[in-house]
Amino acid sequence: MATEFYIGKRLSYDNQLCTVRYIGEVKGTKGEWLGVEWDDSIRGKHSGEHGGIKYFECLNKSTTSGSFIRPTRKPDLGRSFSEALKAKYAPDPVQDPSIHIVFATKPGDNALKKDPLARINQPIRISGKEVEEVGFDKIRKQLAQLSELKIVILDGLRMERSCARLREGMDEWERGLTDVQEACPKAIELDLSRNLFEEWREVASICEQLEKLKSLRVDGTRFRSTSITPAEHARCLAAFAHITDLKLEDTLLPWASLAALTHLFPALTAFSASSNLLTSLTPHALTPTLTSLTLEDNALPTLSSLAPLTTLPHLRRLILKSNKISAITASPSAAPPVFSKSLIEVDLTYNDISTWPFLSALPTTFPGLTSLRISHNPLYHHLQTPDGRPMTPEDGYMLTIARLACLTILNYSPITDKERLNAESYYLSLIAKELAYAPEADEAAILEGHPRWKELCDEYGEPVVARSKGGVNPNSLAARLVKLHVYLGGLGEERTTTLEIPARCTVYTLLGLVGRAFGVPPMRVRLVWETGDWVPAARADVGDAEGEESVDEEEGEAEGGRVGREVEILAGTRGVGTWVEGMEATIRVEMR
Known part of the structure; x- marks a missing residue:
């Protein structure tokens, strides 16, 4: 096996970055392999397992981030800092055979016919006025003034810095390096993301030469080691002395390593550790100088999992967007975390918050809270009023204002x-x-x-x-039911039953239920609603001239000239609720 490969080595194949996680044989094959984890989790074919045997672990836990590669496969060449800078801002002229230069000439222009390239040095005139030609060459010349660059972005350029890696017999990286300072001494913002760095001291050796650097970004780099020696500690403090903004996103570093790195930045105020698959924060404190912290796109489940952050005395802004936060604490009996009163702005968008008690408890956890982002949570998806009517997210935001x-x-x-x-x-x-x-x-x-x-x-x-x-909630199921006390008499003994049916249930359905309850043919049944009201009794009419008999008063129990009001419920498709009033009624059943 070639000695240039080792666990943790950073490689690039076809501009796809990976890290060596395994070196050795694979059962069922001949020869040796490199087991690599791709930075792009969908680039591979497995999770470090082959034929039921686990050969290595992938940091991002993806099932498609691992591959086996033969060590004889040639990786892409790495670049130094100056090579990466020139590749980005002062590339060589592109030689593309598909591009042809065509010159339009006037009849009789023999000079251009003999030497078409003579046109290059002649000025361009439009309507008799000489104009300035702005092309790739001029843009390259402007960009080639690397010493004037203040914002330097070297993302994904296969940069490595082997000269700064710790070698046997050394206790610090090489001193006296000047390559970065000579290339872009005025840089104040630097992006070194997604490159081939393996040790944190490689980054420090670059920043050491940039005295005006204020912002540093090193996202997407899989560091083999972030530790530094005691001799390097003072050099790191000097190298990062003026940096106030640090981003270490998608590095998959553990919280302990992320927290330790912040202590190398004496003036750090803003730190981002997004997309690092964090599920909880171990008791490792960040630098106390922080005022802004971003932990977006992790997997934090509760606010109590952020307990180590409660010690930050100057924290003003906390971004927790796109996590899995659903509760204040993991247990209802646990004491909630309490952050410093300096924390006034919190972002909880795109989490799993689904209950109002969570929101009501926020002032206890964040006693200084004045600015909140809370949209795109399940709480606002299916809101209802107490009587069951749907509410909009805008209604939910009104209730959020009222509760806080x-x-x-x-x-x-x-x-x-x-x-x-x-x-x-x-x-x-x-x-x-x-x-x-x-x-x-x-x-x-x-x-x-x-x-x-x-x-x-x-x-x-x-x-x-x-x-x-x-x-009873008027929109609940109970409010939509009618309770019917039904009795059948006249067959030797009175039989009774109680039915609870939806108010819109048809009379035909009610007849079927009554027939089943009393064992009688439904269509021979007559239903009478006894309203419980009393009305004046009808008087007997005198027969007319034809000698007809008088009409008897309506059947019913009379009381002081009054009788009980009754309503016959006729068979049909009308709902029972349209026949009876209220949610409870007495029905008398008669046989026809």
Whole structure:
């Protein structure tokens, strides 16, 4: 096996970066292989396993990030810093045989016919005026002034710095390097992402030569080692002395390594560790100088998994977008984390927040919170009022404003006094509705879920809670059922039954249920609703001139000249609810 390969070595094949994770034989094949993990997780074919045998682990846990490659396959050549800089900003002229230069000449222009290239040195004139030609050569000349570059982006250029790697017998990287300083001494922003660096000291050896550097980005690099020796520590502090903004996204470094690196930046205020597959933060503190922290696109499940951040005394902005946060703590009995009052801005968009108690608890966890981003969470997808009517996400944002008195900005929009007034009045009315539709015994439990109830009542006055009978939600299934007390008499003994059916159930269906309950033919049944109301009894009419008999008064129990009002329910497709009033009725069954 060639000695140039080792575990952790960074390689590139066809401009696709990878890291050596295994060197050796693979069962069922001949010869030796390199097991590599591709930076692009969909580039490979497996997860380090072949024939049921696990040969290596992939950091990103993808099932398609690993491959086996023969060591005889030639990798792409790496570049030094100066080579990468020239490749990006001052490339050689492109020699493309498909490009042809055609000159238009006037009749009789013999000089150009003999020497067409003589046209190159002649000025271009349009309508008699000489114009400036701006082409690739001029652009290259402008970009070739590398010493004037202030923003240097060397992303994905296969850069390596073997001269700065620690060698046997050394306790620090090589001193006296000047290649970077000579190439772009005025750089204030530097992007070294997705290159072939293996050790953090390679990055430090570059920054050491850039005295004006303020911003550093090293995303997507799979470092074999981020440790430094005691002799290198002071050099790193000097190299990163003026850097205030650091991004280490998609490096898949553990939290301990990420936290340790921040302590090498004495002036660091903004740090991003997005896309590092973090599921929790181990008790390793970041540098206390941070004011802005971005942990976007990780897999953090709760706010309590961020407990190590509560010690940051100056943190003002925390970005937690696109995680898996769904609760404050993993256990309801656990104490919530409490961040510094300096933290005023939090971004929780694209998480798994689905309950209002989570939002109501935010002021406890973030006592200084004034600006919040909370959109694109399940909580706002299926909102309903207490009586079951659907609500829009805009309604949800109003309730968010009402629940969080501390907010002055929601989703980047300042909250006006009028918006807060409308939101809190609306919220108070919804709480009153929720109380109205619940039994009085549940009032304490309901108000426990609305911590601002008393405060809002003091501010706007306590709303009237008009409870419906039995506390039934009018949009619930119970509210759509009619309770029928049905009895059948006249067959020796009275038989009774109780039916609960939807109010829109047809009379034909009711006849079938009655027939089944009493064992009688449904179509021989006559249904009479006994309303319970009393009406004046009809008087007997005197026979007419033809001598007809008088009409008897309506059957029914008379009381002081009044009789019970009854309504016959006729067979048909009309709903039962259109025949009876209220949600409960007494039905008398007669046989025809």
